[in-house]
Amino acid sequence: MTQFPIDPVACLKSLVACPSVTPAEGGALSRLAETLGGLGFATERLVFSEPGTPDVENLFATIGDGGRHLVFAGHTDVVPVGDEMRWTHPPFAAEIADGALYGRGAVDMKGGIAAFVAAASGFLAADGPAGTLSLLITGDEEGPAINGTVKLLDWALAKGHRFDAALVGEPTSAARLGDTVKIGRRGSMSGTIRVPGRQGHVAYPHLADNPVPVLVRILHRLSSLTLDEGTDGFQPSNLEITSVDVGNQAFNVIPGEARARFNIRFNDRWSVADLTDFLRAEIAAAADGTIHELDIVQRPSEWFLTRSDALIGPLSAAIRDVTGETPALTTGGGTSDARFFKDVCPVVEFGLVGDTMHQVDERVPIDDLTRLATIYRGFLDRYFASAADA
CATH class of the missing domain: 3.40.630.10 (Zn peptidases)
Structure with a gap:
């Protein structure tokens, strides 16, 4: 040696x-x-x-x-x-x-x-x-x-x-x-999804607006996606839900908002811009008219x-x-x-x-x-x- x-x-x-x-x-x-x-x-x-x-x-x-x-x-x-x-x-x-x-x-x-x-x-x-x-x-x-x-x-x-x-x-x-x-x-992109609601007592749901079911629909749609099958140079792209949070310590309170975080590792079928547009459309379809926010964070990389x-x-x-x-x-x-x-x-x-x-x-x-x-x-x-x- x-x-x-x-x-x-x-x-x-x-x-x-x-x-x-x-x-x-x-x-x-x-x-x-x-x-x-x-x-x-x-x-x-x-x-x-x-x-x-x-x-x-x-x-x-x-x-x-x-x-x-x-x-x-x-x-x-x-x-x-x-x-x-x-x-x-x-x-x-x-x-x-x-x-x-x-x-x-x-x-x-x-x-x-x-x-x-x-x-x-x-x-x-x-x-x-x-x-x-x-x-x-x-x-x-x-x-x-x-x-x-x-x-x-x-x-x-x-x-x-x-x-x-x-x-x-x-x-x-x-x-x-x-x-x-x-x-x-592969590229990397992280994001936060926020669904606002209105806090209230679980016994009076008509006086509140529960954001959790909407977020669940969004996450189900995203986690069911097949982004691609991979390419000659790269393995398939994948989206992973990494956090779900409503900030709620009580059993009898409807939360005021619900948040989730995700990360995507993507191949040469996608760019950050194309993937962002795709996600916005998929999330909007799952939200079905409910107000929501998507924030892309942490400087995505191509x-x-x-x-x-x-x-x-x-x-x-x-x-x-x-x-x-x-x-x-x-x-x-x-x-x-x-x-x-x-x-x-x-x-x-x-x-x-x-x-x-x-x-x-x-x-x-x-x-x-x-x-x-x-x-x-x-x-x-x-x-x-x-x-x-x-």
Whole structure:
């Protein structure tokens, strides 16, 4: 296995030890900036803000000048740990046991960052890039995703950086390291449905207006929909009801309003605009003249699909060399910050097996971590070599 000037295990232990629960920086970006600075990267720390959202710290690091420009994207923020008493090892102790490193963020996605930093250290110690290599790291991926990658990317472009390809180090492998590379994602749209009523005593329904039956009709219609059967590049679209609430603690009171929330993951049969129009028509039909409201929230994201042989070819070859796997190219799963790169440059996602992400006892096998670093190193060699040969 390849040896690295920066050990991926030591790097990951250092990052996991930082309690960077979103939106807190927790020291993770500081440690990462110090490590990258020691490798010769020029680093910049940036804080972005927006009313109603927490301030978020981000990091941009770059080395090289001109030529093909590859950017690695990731995040150091992590989800909350839940009940700490249920963890076999403290979530920020970064302890190693039974061949795995335990800790919140070990898989999602400090492990991917540590593996790439190790790979970059070996790459730079050899020949270095025949072009430019950057890391774009946010502290807002697990949060609202407003003051993170999207603004950091805009800032980098305004500074004159032009990216030819992006690699996002999310944990994409399904069952074995290297079995899956993501080349796109379905779109995501969330919404709230509100049906107003008039509160009253259940014994006198003629003096009230119960919104619950109307909301039930709407939800039944939506949950019965078949949006599509899938397409060549994407799995079927799906709509899921995620919350129903009337804010009522009493048995003998008709509520004054009823609300429901939903999320849709949609493929290339739809756009946000088309899907919104479709939903409005379906909800109106179910409401049958009853007053109702539909509010689309949380900045919906469109589907995307990128195919670049200059990116996929070197990555797939590096994966085969280390694991023997020929990765499946898929668009499944949830959203990620890769969606912010789709209009800038080709982007792929590849990283660790994600079977313990967001769970109690999140952990990464040490062997997987070192093999991922080796894959990333092989990818860097191939990607920049192909640029030099072009």
